[in-house]
Amino acid sequence: MSIEVRDVHKTFGTFAALKGVSLKIQSGELMALLGPSGSGKTTLLRIIAGLETPDDGSGDILFHGENVAALRAAARHVGFVFQHYALFRHMTVFENIAFGLRVRPRRNRPSNDAIRGKVASLLKLVQLENFAGRYPSQLSGGQRQRVALARALAVEPRVLLLDEPFGSLDAKVRKELRAWIRRLHDEIHITSVFVTHDQDEALEVADRVAVMNEGAIEQIGTPEEVYDQPASAFVYQFLGNVNIFEGRIRNGRLRIGCLELPVSSPESADNQPARAYVRPHDIELARIVAGEGVRRGTVQHIHTAGPIVRVGVRTFDGSQTIEVEIAREKHQELDLRVGNVVYYRMRHSQIFVEDYSI
Amino acid sequence: MSAIPLHPLTPNSNLARLPRRTGGVQSFPNAEPAWIRWSLIAVSLAFLASFLFVPLTAVFWEAFRKGAAVYWASFQDPDARSAIRLTLLTAMIAVPLNLVFGVAAAWAIAKFDFPGKSVLITLIDLPFAVSPVVSGLIYVLLFGAQGWWGPWLAAHNIRIIFATPGIVLATIFVTFPFVARELIPLMQSQGTEEEQAAIVLGANGWQTFFRVTLPNIRWGLLYGVILCNARAMGEFGAVSVVSGHVRGLTNTMPLHIEILYNEYQFAAAFAVASLLAMLALITLAAKTAVTWKSRGPLEDHANHNSTGDAHEH
Numbered sequence A: 001m002s003i004e005v006r007d008v009h010k011t012f013g014t015f016a017a018l019k020g021v022s023l024k025i026q027s028g029e030l031m032a033l034l035g036p037s038g039s040g041k042t043t044l045l046r047i048i049a050g051l052e053t054p055d056d057g058s059g060d061i062l063f064h065g066e067n068v069a070a071l072r073a074a075a076r077h078v079g080f081v082f083q084h085y086a087l088f089r090h091m092t093v094f095e096n097i098a099f100g101l102r103v104r105p106r107r108n109r110p111s112n113d114a115i116r117g118k119v120a121s122l123l124k125l126v127q128l129e130n131f132a133g134r135y136p137s138q139l140s141g142g143q144r145q146r147v148a149l150a151r152a153l154a155v156e157p158r159v160l161l162l163d164e165p166f167g168s169l170d171a172k173v174r175k176e177l178r179a180w181i182r183r184l185h186d187e188i189h190i191t192s193v194f195v196t197h198d199q200d201e202a203l204e205v206a207d208r209v210a211v212m213n214e215g216a217i218e219q220i221g222t223p224e225e226v227y228d229q230p231a232s233a234f235v236y237q238f239l240g241n242v243n244i245f246e247g248r249i250r251n252g253r254l255r256i257g258c259l260e261l262p263v264s265s266p267e268s269a270d271n272q273p274a275r276a277y278v279r280p281h282d283i284e285l286a287r288i289v290a291g292e293g294v295r296r297g298t299v300q301h302i303h304t305a306g307p308i309v310r311v312g313v314r315t316f317d318g319s320q321t322i323e324v325e326i327a328r329e330k331h332q333e334l335d336l337r338v339g340n341v342v343y344y345r346m347r348h349s350q351i352f353v354e355d356y357s358i
Numbered sequence B: 001m002s003a004i005p006l007h008p009l010t011p012n013s014n015l016a017r018l019p020r021r022t023g024g025v026q027s028f029p030n031a032e033p034a035w036i037r038w039s040l041i042a043v044s045l046a047f048l049a050s051f052l053f054v055p056l057t058a059v060f061w062e063a064f065r066k067g068a069a070v071y072w073a074s075f076q077d078p079d080a081r082s083a084i085r086l087t088l089l090t091a092m093i094a095v096p097l098n099l100v101f102g103v104a105a106a107w108a109i110a111k112f113d114f115p116g117k118s119v120l121i122t123l124i125d126l127p128f129a130v131s132p133v134v135s136g137l138i139y140v141l142l143f144g145a146q147g148w149w150g151p152w153l154a155a156h157n158i159r160i161i162f163a164t165p166g167i168v169l170a171t172i173f174v175t176f177p178f179v180a181r182e183l184i185p186l187m188q189s190q191g192t193e194e195e196q197a198a199i200v201l202g203a204n205g206w207q208t209f210f211r212v213t214l215p216n217i218r219w220g221l222l223y224g225v226i227l228c229n230a231r232a233m234g235e236f237g238a239v240s241v242v243s244g245h246v247r248g249l250t251n252t253m254p255l256h257i258e259i260l261y262n263e264y265q266f267a268a269a270f271a272v273a274s275l276l277a278m279l280a281l282i283t284l285a286a287k288t289a290v291t292w293k294s295r296g297p298l299e300d301h302a303n304h305n306s307t308g309d310a311h312e313h
Helices: A041-049 A093-102 A112-125 A141-154 A171-188 A199-205 A223-228 A233-238 A328-334 B013-022 B034-064 B067-074 B078-111 B117-129 B132-143 B150-155 B164-175 B177-190 B193-200 B205-234 B237-243 B253-262 B266-310
Strands: A003-012 A015-025 A030-034 A060-063 A078-081 A159-163 A191-196 A208-213 A216-221 A243-250 A253-256 A259-262 A273-278 A283-286 A295-303 A308-315 A321-327 A341-346 A350-353
Touching (some): A041 A078, A041 A191, A078 B193, A093 A141, A141 A159, A253 A273, A308 A341, A321 A328, B078 B164, B078 B205, B078 B253, B164 B237, B193 B205, B205 B266
Antiparallel strands (some): A003 A015, A273 A350
């Protein structure tokens, strides 16, 4: 079941939450809507579910080519997992999961035996077989999340929508659950959309990622595409740590002080201000000058905790401190100390011309 | 673990558990000296005894002073029986109506945004803010012989003032806020996510209300109904204005007590008063039971939380 969103606008009072968003999600795909808070990602998800309506006369929502924009949420047959789970607190886990089946009109309501069987199989799927009689308040966050998922799946939805599914869990449970959700999706292949503000989560779990900012989609692509070829400065910055070097374009090259970097887009005009974006792991460090494009700096701080070592390097002119990530072995080999002189070189950079005001 | 916000009906129920955890009041390092604590407790107890316990005991004492026979005889009086009947009838009409109105008003206020919402919230409090006598006078002004609709009602031979309908109307007005005020904060704290979840799962409006909204507010609702009922049976001021004090016809229990008292029939007055006092005690017991009951399962759940974490995969 594919989902298509066409030119959806949504305004809350004077705040434009969505400014003409279009998006196509393939059947069986797991799509992440990634963006900072206020970017409109949850609003978009709720509009797909039918919990919000787009502004008058704007936008269509198509499920498998059929326009569902006029349908109420109840008639859209979507599974929705709320950020805070929204489990029915007065019902047991069993009754929570059975709810969607019990409220069906009598003629297509399954028999009690069928409901029991269905709930049992869902409990098995979410690995909570022994928890059927518990109340939501007797469960941990991760368990509640899985009950919410089972409840959403019980009605055999056409699409599954998850709002910040790991948002209120602690870091460890979060990691386990996102690996589990990925496996679950590979097993049941339901078209799914989840909202997150955590780029690691989106890049790790999703088939494709839609990066949103200020009510618009900045880029849609596979995790590799959005990470390796960000379409905009925003995407570059949002998807990971970044060092920014400001400069001007001269003769088709970006000049940053005495350093020159090649500009990929030749159409950019001369003498235009531009910025080079460089990921911390795309900077090489050396104790001696070797090769071209090497600049000098001093080590300002070193954080050695964790699998990679983060080194702060003060540039020679003292204008900024750049963050560099190097492997532990490399760090041992270089034997860096705070105050040492180091030479750094950008392995890879991306340049965005400032044709917009920040 | 992050618990779904629980909503104890009494705001102090969490605090009430605090001393137990820390091993009693004495363990607070910044506690006042013992003599201050004990004298404060003594003052409060003396106040409670002189203003609450002694009067309550006095009611029963006076009622039984001339013996149980006189006590029971007081209820054989047809006027007394009629007053009890009218009080029960009034409560039987006013309480269910206010239950429906209260739930509807609380539901609208807590779950929806609409223009004039703050005006509605203020209006709900009006019966609490206005003196009951004024509440009664409003109805006299509207339905009385000299009132706005008085002539029309007289022409159609409908009696409201100095008759049962007036008493019921005044009681409904005075007791309106109890259910609504109990439910609004409760429903606001619960939010609308569970309802949204129900709707996405395919439930229609009625199913959402009866299967999700209503069960979530049942204890708060019961609490409001108990208080509403106590006030409906005990209301004096507003009912006194609209009743006309016709013996055997428009006298409720509080009015009947006043008449008996003014006629120096103390034993009979206190006998009927003892019924109202009993009602108060039953109300308090029921209220406590509801508070305890609504908190009970939550505490039970809290105990299970630790085991729940242990099973986390």
